[in-house]
Amino acid sequence: MNRTTQSLIAVVVALGAVTGFAAFGGTDGTDDAGAKAAARLPVERTSLLCPVPSSSDLAETSYTAFTPKASGAAATGKAELLPVSKALTDAAKENDKKAKPFLTQKTPGEPVAGEASGAEAPALIGTADGGLAPGWTVQQTTTYAAGSGRGMHGTHCTAPDTDFWFPGASTAKDRSDYIHLTNPDDSAAVIDVELFGPDGEVTSAVGDSIQVQPHSSVPVLLSTLADKAYPNLTMHVIARSGRVAAAVQSSDEKLGGDWLAASTDPADSLVLPGIPKDATSVRLVAYAPGARDADLKVQLASPNGTLTPAGNENLHVKSGMTAAVDLGDVTKGEAGSLLLSPTDTPVPVVAALRVTRGKGSKQETAFIPATGEVGTRATVAGNGAKDATLSLVAPEKSAKVKVTASAGTEGGSPVTKTYTVKGGTTLEIADPPRPDGLKGAYALTVEPVSGGPVHAARTLSQPEGGLPMFTVQTLPDDRGTVAVPRAERDLAVLQK
Template sequence: MNRTTLSLIAAVTALAAVTGFAAASQPGGEDDTAAKAAAHLPVERSSLLCPTPSQSDLAETAYTSYTPVTKDAQDSGKAELLPTETGASDSGAKGKAKTPKSVVTPKEPGKPAAGEASGADEPALVGTADGKLAPGWTVQQTTTVEAGTGRGLLGVNCSAPDTDFYFPGASTADDRNDYIHLTNPDNEAAVVDVQLYGPDGAVKSEVGEGIQIGPHSSVPVLLSTLTEKAYTNLTLHVSARSGRVAAVVSAADDKLGGDWLPASADPAGSLVLPGIPKDATNARLVVFAPGQDDADLKVQLATSSGKIVPAGHDSLHVKSGMTAAVDLGQVTRGDAGSLILTPTEDAVPVVAALRVTRGKGADQETAFIPATRDIGGRATVADNRAKGSTLALTAPGATGKVKVTASQGTGGGTATTKEYTVKGGTTLSVTPPVPAGLKGTYALTVEPVSGGEVYGSRMLEEKQDGVPAFTVQTLPDDRGTVSVPQAGEDLSVLQK
């Protein structure tokens, strides 16, 4: 046998061993079949990172962890959220470093677990879950700040690490204090570039290049330090040169409160931004076209009765490499809706986010709704309350039917399920089901039953001295399963 033949045999043997799905067959024989469809199996490990909750001494933060029950998941597993700072040496323990304690310690799928923190000195968290607690693992970080810059209700889903993010809706205006929080979960340092794009294109800055984030650490970067000019509407692009990070923007306004701005869904020709509250007093749309072509978009609002065109804003032109923004005013007018962006002609990938305002005068509060993926196989959101939770579901195309499951509570209660039909081109806004005998907070999972794609978001709200404090979390697929291709030996590669 020559060297090439031996190498091919070795490669085939290695592939069979790695996949674990190999099935021997004779070339050209009756056993030859097309490759089997990929199997969807539960993930065996998940990583989530939570940013530093707040810079306010008045901050009160709740963490809620939840893993939905997943068929064929492993029988055992664990999950923990550990601080990025492990603390100083404990002289009373013979010089040994303190062992970090998990902020939340979930035990079983189907039962949420809660933790809490106070003040401005709380660190970012690095979380891992494996085995039965990994598929669809979700952690919500909810912070209440009663006064000061950025006061209000701030909520964010702790996110998985990645290498590329877009944040339309950021700002360096004088009344804003926006930080990009970069958290590295790995054992090696990550190197990240942060680039701002304004209405005239890229904002020149060398300060945002080559930012280093050490292993298991988090770095907040004040966006106003990256440019000398104040920009009301910006798009922030975060890209990792090496390693990977979790990234999210904290946006704090002197008068309008604040919230977390998560990354937009990946650039696409059509986007859905679900769940604008019915009492929104203003909605600002920010769109960025990262490619080489300009984008021309049709702007529609999916209401409870169908799609309409926001008055005076039927279309939007977005120049290549530039950020476009438009104030839609009281676009929902008492009827909760979702914004749908589609190309007028040729599809050009864009990213987008909404800054939504509720309240009037000194009692205003803001939250962000980025473009998101559809619920896919299943979407999960934690930290729902008996009062103050609203679920928004949107079917931009064909009518879709979904199943919504309310888990048991962190302190007890009985899970319950309800199905909803979302008519094509509409938004359905409902108070989600509440577990019987609820104690504490609970989680929601949304799963497709039939029909077209459905997008969703969950709004939390509470009153703070007359301020309608609120936060919105979108409901993309929780990626609880992974596609594993079936593989088989093909000895025909050895024949000439």
């Protein structure tokens, strides 16, 4: 075999690895010299990681896993979540029959649930294959009513990656922010954690080359990476080698806490959906990672149109520095979404909101990172009979959106409703679709039908003892499909 042939085979194998699979067939008898358009096919394998839920002995954590039904997906498959200590390699699993999954899902369209209590609940590593892979989502929700961070902490279990941005982190005196790094793979990951404050990078050698061993999770207290207290920080997590899932858990002595999910990739226009109508305080944190300053127009998409917050019409973000502004009760009793766009020259930024509800000693906090549009489809699990609110925002043109409630974890039949979201507005659905005969928890799947782009968020609320416990999760595209190039066999290239 000559060197050219070996090189070509190597390229074909590499392409197959990137796409997950590749199909090659003979010609169909037609003379088609042009490349065929890529087909979008369901993904065949998905990985998700759930961080350690809490360090509180009072914590009660619920998990709900769900995969929406997808046309073209495999007829069989399985999804399971394993504690990190039991997430073994495939070879090791054959020799260790004690590796029992924490949660197993076997059928698309039917959610499953599990529970854990106390401070000993571990991080979880999840995999879904076949028909369970496209759009698989897992919601982790923790509640506890006393101690630092008391309230509701909710998060999507996230896919591993190599790059994350977290505007809205803090090393303030009353805050305890931890970055949780979870490695799903068989080799160690090496991670750098960078912090940026109002004056630029916070220098610290402690955040360099953090080792995350295979099938393990490492929490890092952000105050150990900074030389002093910073109320508003942007954190950048970068993998030197390997990959991890990353999420920030924030606990405040007075204001409760929640999980801060990563912002969408830097962009010159951002959408932060789902600010509750009774928000008493909203803080915007933004960061410009490039070489140029960013000047942003700040707008609120309300139920009746797009408004400009008085006194906060614009935000200047210096290059490499974190900017923050308190918007107060910007929603004025109506649910809304924040829109950021360039006033002049487009400059990529990342951003997040810290949202507070309640007053005095009965305050609770959640975070809303900038998020991508729903795209083809997005799903959020872990909804109860009366605790969920869905927010849809169409920042440009009006859009029609289909919302489907799945069956419940313990019973019920799916229900679908269609909504119209006017351009430049936020539609709050305080009573989203629920399954007929609901028992247990269920999932909501959002699918745009027509019109402009749509962004979405779901709020869970469980008031307790006057404390307005809540959490907000955004709904970006679930990436349930992947573009796979259509290829034909052409052995002539081997002779060139």
